[in-house]
Amino acid sequence: MQLGIIGLGRMGGNIARRLMLNGHTTVVYDRDEASRSALAKEGSTAVADLPALVAAMDKPRAVWVMLPAGEPTEETINVLSELLDADDVIIDGGNTFYKDDVRRAQALTAKGLHYVDVGTSGGVWGLERGYCMMIGGEADVVQRLDPLFATLAPGMGSVERTKGRNSADDRAERGYIHAGPAGAGHFVKMIHNGIEYGMMQAFAEGFDILKQKNSENLPVEQRFDLNMADIAEVWRRGSVVSSWLLDLTADALATDPQLDAYSGAVADSGEGRWTIEAAMEQAVPVPVLSSALFARFRSRQKSSYADKMLSAMRFGFGGHKEGPK
């Protein structure tokens, strides 16, 4: 099957590669000429602009936009919507806010086009392992694209089957789902990332306690000499916290147990914040997901106005001095 791909960064490029390795054809565009050439050498039809991309494809077309969420994606979809023909499909594979999907789907439907949103997890590992995909859009359109999704997904692999699972639809077991109408794919992916933040923070806090148990700040008789790398390693076998995130933690600790390679200033993307927003719209208490997000905010601050205000109050009622160093 043929797929147009716009945006050949790490994700877009590997999506093209995984498709071509499995017999699909790709027509690709990136504003960076070198990226286009690289894919062309690997078998893609590389084009120099969006009109050329549209011209190079068979109808009905399917064009996967794999760009940063927000303006880059929005503008590209606007331009595409003017170039495409009725019944063509635009796929947004980026990290778009699901309400933008809902809005766009309505606008494109009015033009006779289709819109599919695909939340993907798998990052740099997707080429090799496949992409876990959560898809929103019209059922028949998602079905039309099924050969692409089936290829991009990890497949059943060696993962042990879920007990009692009995569903006519085996796509979930092969690593992709049709979650619902436009927006549902990114909604599920958004919550995935919210959970991811929470799990990461759980490990981070636990290892922080372990690490501080070795600290010279503790009285010597209370101190242990725990081996962070060994602890991560042992938990990978048979423990309740076994997980891919733990595997990655073990990887990092094996060669850098002090984690000196990292500054400790941690970025956050839109999905973590939108997860909290969704929880607030639905009145769902999410103390863990929000705490995980706030820990990232705090990690990027040297000192905060909030903290200074605590000191100011302490000075006010108790004369405690916590001045600048």
Next chain:
Amino acid sequence: MQLGIIGLGRMGGNIARRLMLNGHTTVVYDRDEASRSALAKEGSTAVADLPALVAAMDKPRAVWVMLPAGEPTEETINVLSELLDADDVIIDGGNTFYKDDVRRAQALTAKGLHYVDVGTSGGVWGLERGYCMMIGGEADVVQRLDPLFATLAPGMGSVERTKGRNSADDRAERGYIHAGPAGAGHFVKMIHNGIEYGMMQAFAEGFDILKQKNSENLPVEQRFDLNMADIAEVWRRGSVVSSWLLDLTADALATDPQLDAYSGAVADSGEGRWTIEAAMEQAVPVPVLSSALFARFRSRQKSSYADKMLSAMRFGFGGHKEGPK
């Protein structure tokens, strides 16, 4: 009435002063000679050691220990308990963990002595405003000391009376309570401090949002130019968040709206942590009180192992680089 006072720091010294200003007599000791002399000039009988203090007092004695919690208090009480006579009272006015009170009361009772724990709030303002006191111990012993407590407490003052209050015991309205047996005083004071942490953090977070709304990090059209000092000031009149902590915040912001005088590294005392421990023993969810404590922990760290671990995982699954600056 006569009171022995051990420890003439800010709290102990002012307690002696407030008592003497109101007709009581004090016998005082501090290991610092200058502190003793100062009080002697203000009318106290100053003595050079604990045996002299005991010798200088009339029976049954009441000795107020006003020292740092932990070893200094523990050792002094141990020494005192060997010097005092049956029916004498030891008062611990410090920030002692309430379980230590329970233990000590049992030990002292076995020796024929009495033990009273007094949690006091009011800090540097107590001399002028009076001390808010939460008292634990035997009812008749607390009653015996009532003239002292009545003097030290703020009294009814100009505070509007609580609607519907109808209690035979008006001590609470005069600023002190007999909370229960030994330990109950410090238990109530401990929870007071836990609440205090939570309220402080609520203000700190709120003002942090206000402050960041002025920030150059925001797009200019989203920015305001809010005046922190005016906001604190206006809330002092008729708003729901009116409080002494807000008054102190307004004081600080009036002259230092950027709070540049503070480093942002905020200390915490035992009470905040013990509050969380008590909540865990009783299975009470305390998300706000614990969050307030953790914010202080975090305020004292430059970067944390936990944060670095988040970066390490992000690098593992997504290739995101958050290295040292």
Next chain:
Amino acid sequence: MQLGIIGLGRMGGNIARRLMLNGHTTVVYDRDEASRSALAKEGSTAVADLPALVAAMDKPRAVWVMLPAGEPTEETINVLSELLDADDVIIDGGNTFYKDDVRRAQALTAKGLHYVDVGTSGGVWGLERGYCMMIGGEADVVQRLDPLFATLAPGMGSVERTKGRNSADDRAERGYIHAGPAGAGHFVKMIHNGIEYGMMQAFAEGFDILKQKNSENLPVEQRFDLNMADIAEVWRRGSVVSSWLLDLTADALATDPQLDAYSGAVADSGEGRWTIEAAMEQAVPVPVLSSALFARFRSRQKSSYADKMLSAMRFGFGGHKEGPK
């Protein structure tokens, strides 16, 4: 000065009353005829619809809309904006989301009208105590309305003056501020409510620990018999947590120490949620403000899907059975 008031509920009616008690005149409308008649008897000019209200007022008019935020306010302002003349002012005194203020101000400015947003705190107590007001809008328009604000505000009263305060603008000390352009008033009020939630939850958690310390679930030797009403009362005098919220807590506990009058299902209004949203837009960590909000969400649930999922996992790895009762 003359003010038009639309919406004569508890807030709108009392605003009219406080103004008239101090020599201002009011033209009022409410869709409920009885409410209008009541105010007419107290001296207002009561009208039967919005055109009549506009007709009854002198130019330039100032009309205070005191309706539920969202559609009722939005629609009324839309209608008014068609009826009013250039240079007239619409004041939104409700709990509007500040971004709606920004949008409306732009739209009304295009029509030659002015828009002022007023966040008010003080609730049912405002008639007697005055309203604490945070005002957004054009400086000269806010100045034009100053006689109204000065009357509605609490004034300096008996509140002790802030130390070191030295500002040419004494409005904050009289209980109202011009916080900035349109939206700034409701923004500051929104944060006020966020802080309020945090403070309330701090008290709630602290008293919950105190209450559970009396519980039969604890071993008898660990139990106290703490008096909730006395504790709230004593903290009102000289303690660090002294506050209006504590006064109200003391009021409630004086007559109902078990709080049996309450179900424990606690509502939340938009401001608490918007505060968290603002914090997320500005990347400010707000663990206390969010925890306070989530506690309210949880308070309204009998059991949650989240909790059931924990049980499901526990059954999966440990065979623990936590089935339905």
Next chain:
Amino acid sequence: MQLGIIGLGRMGGNIARRLMLNGHTTVVYDRDEASRSALAKEGSTAVADLPALVAAMDKPRAVWVMLPAGEPTEETINVLSELLDADDVIIDGGNTFYKDDVRRAQALTAKGLHYVDVGTSGGVWGLERGYCMMIGGEADVVQRLDPLFATLAPGMGSVERTKGRNSADDRAERGYIHAGPAGAGHFVKMIHNGIEYGMMQAFAEGFDILKQKNSENLPVEQRFDLNMADIAEVWRRGSVVSSWLLDLTADALATDPQLDAYSGAVADSGEGRWTIEAAMEQAVPVPVLSSALFARFRSRQKSSYADKMLSAMRFGFGGHKEGPK
């Protein structure tokens, strides 16, 4: 190798079985006669009391105590310590608080005995998969017991090896570690459980948002019809949140997507609480681990005093009525 085992519940019995399946011999005791007989039929030497157990074993003995933490374990170890000979080893495989291990090790050392604490994760799955073990004690004693640990552990299995791992000690890769001196084993296991709580709560909150997105409480145009079972299933393949806990979640949702089999009242064991205590001793901020614990506390309450107090304050300042249903 020979091992004495006291306590033949799910854990103790399966430990005996796994050892015997791999050529070790066991001498077992349980106060329940039926449990003893069952093991005897499977090859154990079953004895009727502790003296018989000691008499039936070769020196130096190793006795594994697999009883509930607290009094049952404490008493058994006390009795054993009187029966055993110098150089014998007592192993505590339960969920003991690590400070109790430290204390016991000191006491037993004074008697010439050895003490080893083993934190085990793996629950009901251990017989089949092996037990992930974190071990504390003297290095040479732990070494002496190595044949037992090597058998009980999962072994390297099919788990992909950690990148860059280069350690002379391959025990972690085989599923067990010598974490440090007595107490270190249970300390690491305790933190493991703290992390487990956090991860579980992250999933629980995320799925709760997903579930509520289907809710009739939302306006119909905002609602999706998400399939919980499919979402859990798809995340098992290639997503960042892949984990054993997710596998178990998928198991549960496959047959009971509404989770109607569960009441939502979730128990917590000591380890979750001790983790928070350790964090407080070391001043490590743990917002996620504590939030996860508090969610369990709250899950067991119908309504809380804290929530009622919020309602009481709301009534006080705003006249909002949130009375009992």
